[in-house]
Amino acid sequence: MPVLVFDLDDTLYPELSYVHSGFRAVAEFLSPLLGVPAETLAAGMIAEEGTQGRGQVFDNVLRQHGRWSKTLVAACLRAYRLHRPELALYPDSERCLARFAAWPLYLVTDGHKEVQARKAVALQVAAIVRHAYLTNRYGRHRAKPDPYVFGLICQRERVEPGQVIYVGDNPRKDFVGIKPLGFRTVRILRGNYAHLEADAAHEADRRIHTLDELTVEFVTELLGQ
Template sequence: MKTILAFDLDDTLYDELTYVDSGFAAVARFLEQEKLAGFAETYAFMQTRLAGGRGRIFDDLLLHFGSYSRRNVRRCLTAYRLHKPAIQLYPEAVACLARFKAYPLYIVTDGNKVVQYNKIIALGLPALVDRYLITHRFGVHHAKPSPYCFTRICAWEKVEPAQVVYVADNPRKDFIGIKPLGFRTIRVLTGQHRSVEIPEEYQAEQQIVSLNALDDALASLFRRREPHLCKR
């Protein structure tokens, strides 16, 4: 049986907080270039303020440094979203994608279209996977937990949902929409959601501590050992 592997992006293939850090540095550089505040001070403020969440962080930043205006908030947000991120794949993600390169590989990720595209390019993923799907390109209503992008994968690959495995980290939205349709699911306990406990209907069929354990999880999922699940 042909098997398709699909992966989430943020906190599944790389550490999302490294993107946040890269974005803060871009905003701090912008503010320094505009002579609104110094790089070191603004960067440090954002790092400290992050403990309270990302909401309104640029509002608070500009208020603190006496440069607040709605226009400046928008300019900070633009600097954050359009910057070229300094991020890297988890080492285990590099090894995993190489190990499964004979399989059809997909990425399905939510988020701002430009932001997610810049991440994908910075991580070198177009050379490592067959196709990446940014759900917001199809409309926000097709973001997870919508199964829309997953059903498209089935159509492209001419397979049933039971032949598509989604590997992701956020149980709040990653699995609840696709499990009832028969898609197979594996949760990787990495990133900001690794300690989240949630009702059974939201959980994946399998849990792994890192992508290094994906081989065994797939073998368990399909009740047989590698090699190998049928490739292309």
């Protein structure tokens, strides 16, 4: 039976919602220390992320309140990574996972393994898939584009790569490593990479705008190539 594998961030849910959920957790932690309402702190961090990027957000909020220290920045990062996120799937993701509920489904995602595991649980996809492959568990060198965990999926399902479809959003790393091995690839055009032009090696076999386009007919046609 064909196997459907999904990326997580910006493929099944908007990653920015995780970032904002994390900022709210950090704001709750900082509020009593800084004597500022958590909502005010969270709003400031969210606004800043939009203009400056994520890297300096915790440094800046602490500096603004005259409380910067290496220890507090590290504590903010811990609160961010350890928080229990509140997340929701894109509606089309939910429909897609329901449509293919009888198929073997998997996740392959890079990033901090405990963070990614908490996201999969919060989105209630951990329970739907046969396994969520968190590449980080196998070492940093197993992150995409390394095809290692895709090989594990083939072994586990006893299928050839040509029977496995990977759906992801990032043409920089999602497809280039597995395409030469015969895996089928689908790029969903959303998130930060939606407008990135990719060369032939990095581009997926198909491009879609929503997971509603991923029908049984679509999948059958792609596997039949």
